[in-house]
Amino acid sequence: MNDLQNIKSQIEQSQLSEDAKKVIDGILAQAMTRGSVTQEEKKKILDIIDLETDQADLEADTRQEVAETLETFVSDVDSASQTASDNLDSLDKQAKKESDKLKEELSSTPANPTL
Amino acid sequence: MEPTSETPRPTEGTRPTIETAREVGRQRIDKFLNWVAPVMAPDVLMEMGKNAAQDKVAEVRGKLESLAERVKDRASEIKDRFIEKARDARDRVVDRYEDIRDKTIYKAKELGKRAAVLGLTPIAKIEQTWEQVYQIPAEIRTWAAGRQEGRVSAAELASEQVKEKHEALLKLIEEQYKQELAEIGRTREIAATKASEHREKAAQNREKAASFKGVRSLVESLKPSA
Numbered sequence: 001m002n003d004l005q006n007i008k009s010q011i012e013q014s015q016l017s018e019d020a021k022k023v024i025d026g027i028l029a030q031a032m033t034r035g036s037v038t039q040e041e042k043k044k045i046l047d048i049i050d051l052e053t054d055q056a057d058l059e060a061d062t063r064q065e066v067a068e069t070l071e072t073f074v075s076d077v078d079s080a081s082q083t084a085s086d087n088l089d090s091l092d093k094q095a096k097k098e099s100d101k102l103k104e105e106l107s108s109t110p111a112n113p114t115l
Numbered sequence: 116m117e118p119t120s121e122t123p124r125p126t127e128g129t130r131p132t133i134e135t136a137r138e139v140g141r142q143r144i145d146k147f148l149n150w151v152a153p154v155m156a157p158d159v160l161m162e163m164g165k166n167a168a169q170d171k172v173a174e175v176r177g178k179l180e181s182l183a184e185r186v187k188d189r190a191s192e193i194k195d196r197f198i199e200k201a202r203d204a205r206d207r208v209v210d211r212y213e214d215i216r217d218k219t220i221y222k223a224k225e226l227g228k229r230a231a232v233l234g235l236t237p238i239a240k241i242e243q244t245w246e247q248v249y250q251i252p253a254e255i256r257t258w259a260a261g262r263q264e265g266r267v268s269a270a271e272l273a274s275e276q277v278k279e280k281h282e283a284l285l286k287l288i289e290e291q292y293k294q295e296l297a298e299i300g301r302t303r304e305i306a307a308t309k310a311s312e313h314r315e316k317a318a319q320n321r322e323k324a325a326s327f328k329g330v331r332s333l334v335e336s337l338k339p340s341a
Binding site for chain 2: 011015037049055058061081084
């Protein structure tokens with residue numbers, strides 16, 4: 001009886017869903033009236049806990065996969081952004097180099113021959 | 116104004132954000148083009164090349180024009196390539212989401228069947244919950260949905276019918292670029308935030324699953340009546 005009371009208390013404090021708690025609570029109430037749990041009742045409680053565990057695991061697995069997908073997207077965009085930034089940097093340097101050369105070419109050209 | 120290496124650059128050691136990269140790139144190219152334009156003005160060239168032969172001045176002017184065109188073209192190519200890569204990354208997210216959703220819904224249905232047998236939540240409710248969890252961020256959906264709408268293609272641009280509207284279309288394309296770059300920036304931030312939220316909730320669910328073990332052990336230890 002004490003075992004059943006203890007389990008009832010643990011179930012109440014657990015993170016099991018309200019739905020699951022309600023069903024287990026009903027099973028335990030009947031068991032406590034009787035003074036013991038049947039094999040079938042025990043199996044049902046275990047099945048409910050296993051189901052809730054599997055649901056939590058499934059949500060964790062899926063959220064992790066979704067997070068990885070989004071993180072890959074962020075990483076891909078950052079990488080493309082870095083490449084674009086590097087390419088613009090090269091373009092900037094190349095343009096400066098070429099324009100400096102043209103300036104030099106113009107200013108160092110000999111004057112028109114004067115008569 | 117001559118382009119210099121003083122143009123702001125992203126902080127060293129950190130990845131530039133899209134906005135930073137765009138801004139830095141735009142500033143560099145604008146700076147160069149702003150410098151080239153007045154230099155190419157005939158009076159300025161005359162002044163710079165006052166001692167040079169006139170044919171030399173014309174030659175340099177031609178080279179500067181050619182350089183300015185090449186810089187503009189290359190800057191556009193870089194921008195195009197960036198947008199193309201970002202779109203590819205977005206499409207991969209959409210495809211991956213669909214795979215994850217299908218796989219999860221399949222598993223959730225199996226769990227739903229078990230739940231129904233145990234008198235718990237109906238299948239439909241479980242599916243609905245999962246659908247909400249795995250929804251593609253709205254920003255990615257909107258961006259993906261708008262990819263074909265209102266876009267002006269190169270073929271359209273080259274067609275005879277639109278040649279007279281060439282300038283207007285170029286402006287439209289530039290505006291589309293601007294919007295899409297802003298969209299990429301927003302989507303990147305949303306994706307980073309959502310990834311972090313999913314990581315946190317995944318960890319919470321792992322803890323929850325682990326916490327059920329204690330209760331299960333207690334139930335397991337019960338001695339059933341004969």
